[in-house]
Amino acid sequence: MSYQEKSVTVSLMSSLLILGYFLANIIQMVQGDGLVSTGVFRLAGIVIAAGIIVNIAANILTNIVLSIVHAIRTGKEEEERFIEDERDKLIELKGVKFSYIVFSVGVLISMISFVIGQPPLVMFSLIIFFAIVAEIIGDIVQIALYRRGF
Amino acid sequence: MEKFQIRNNIRKLRFHHDEMTQEQLAVKVGVTRQTIIAIEGGKYSPSLELAFRIAHVFGIPLQDVFSYEPDENQ
Numbered sequence: 001m002s003y004q005e006k007s008v009t010v011s012l013m014s015s016l017l018i019l020g021y022f023l024a025n026i027i028q029m030v031q032g033d034g035l036v037s038t039g040v041f042r043l044a045g046i047v048i049a050a051g052i053i054v055n056i057a058a059n060i061l062t063n064i065v066l067s068i069v070h071a072i073r074t075g076k077e078e079e080e081r082f083i084e085d086e087r088d089k090l091i092e093l094k095g096v097k098f099s100y101i102v103f104s105v106g107v108l109i110s111m112i113s114f115v116i117g118q119p120p121l122v123m124f125s126l127i128i129f130f131a132i133v134a135e136i137i138g139d140i141v142q143i144a145l146y147r148r149g150f
Numbered sequence: 151m152e153k154f155q156i157r158n159n160i161r162k163l164r165f166h167h168d169e170m171t172q173e174q175l176a177v178k179v180g181v182t183r184q185t186i187i188a189i190e191g192g193k194y195s196p197s198l199e200l201a202f203r204i205a206h207v208f209g210i211p212l213q214d215v216f217s218y219e220p221d222e223n224q
Contacts (some may be wrong), residue, residue, distance in 0.1 A: 002184045085181035087188060087199050146184070149193030 003066060004088045005146040008095075010062045012139035014054040019132045022047050026125055035121040044128050081131070091145045099138030106130020153221040155197045156158045160186070163215065179203040 001009075025043050031033055063082065110126035155222045164170040172186045179186075179200060188194035189204075196204070 002182045004182070005184070071162060083180070085185050087181070087185045087194055118199060149188040149191055 002088070002146070003082045004084060004091075005143065006066065007059060007062055008139050008142045008146070010058045011055055012136060012143065014058045015051070015132060015135045015139060018047055018051055018054065019136065020130075021050070022128065022132060026129075035119070035125065037121060040121050040125055044124070047128060047132070051135075087150060091142050091150070094145060095138040095142035098141040099134040102137045103130055103134035106134060154218050155192065157192065157217050157219050157220045158215055159184075159217075160190050160204065160215065167208060174176065175204070175207060177206045 022043065026035075029039055029043075044066040045126055066082075107127060107130065110123045110130065114120060160175070164172070164175060172190070173183045176183045176186045181200065182204070185194065185196075189196050201212055201216055205215045208215060
């Protein structure tokens with residue numbers, strides 16, 4: 001497993017955690033007082049900030065852990081080659097393409113929910129939901145391409 | 151239209167160059183070992199630049215490393 005593949009796997013795990021947190025809170029809100037604007041906007045803020053912070057922290061942690069594992073395995077303190085080559089870039093592009101398609105369809109579904117009479121907060125929550133799902137699908141596509149060879 | 155596929159002799163060439171490992175070749179051409187594995191297995195077609203770099207490592211012309219042949223699976 002290359003460094004890039006491990007990095008995508010870590011990104012997938014953090015996105016799944018964030019999706020879980022988002023869904024748990026939304027379900028709690030719906031079962032309680034329903035969707036309240038302050039609650040939904042606060043949750044959206046947390047999810048977006050966590051998405052950025054958790055991803056950066058997880059990547060740094062992966063780097064450190066992989067360097068330690070590499071040093072223990074080889075017995076050398078030399079730096080492992082954390083490089084991104086042309087295949088990695090192509091795989092990332094394909095992942096982004098799938099993310100974009102999923103997010104576009106998600107935004108369309110969110111708009112349709114508004115058109116058929118759902119409140120704007122439902123539309124907003126759906127957009128946030130599909131943004132996280134799009135990220136997850138993009139990561140899954142990348143991992144599948146890495147596993148297949150390309 | 152007849153289908154073609156890119157084949158390569160990288161595995162054989164590595165063997166004839168002091169049994170060069172995939173990792174050694176990867177370091178020399180500046181890619182990951184996984185990319186060399188994918189190229190050798192015919193799963194990934196490298197860019198023209200990378201193909202030239204691989205040929206340069208073995209010191210032979212590009213056409214001796216890669217060939218464009220009709221797809222046998224068709």
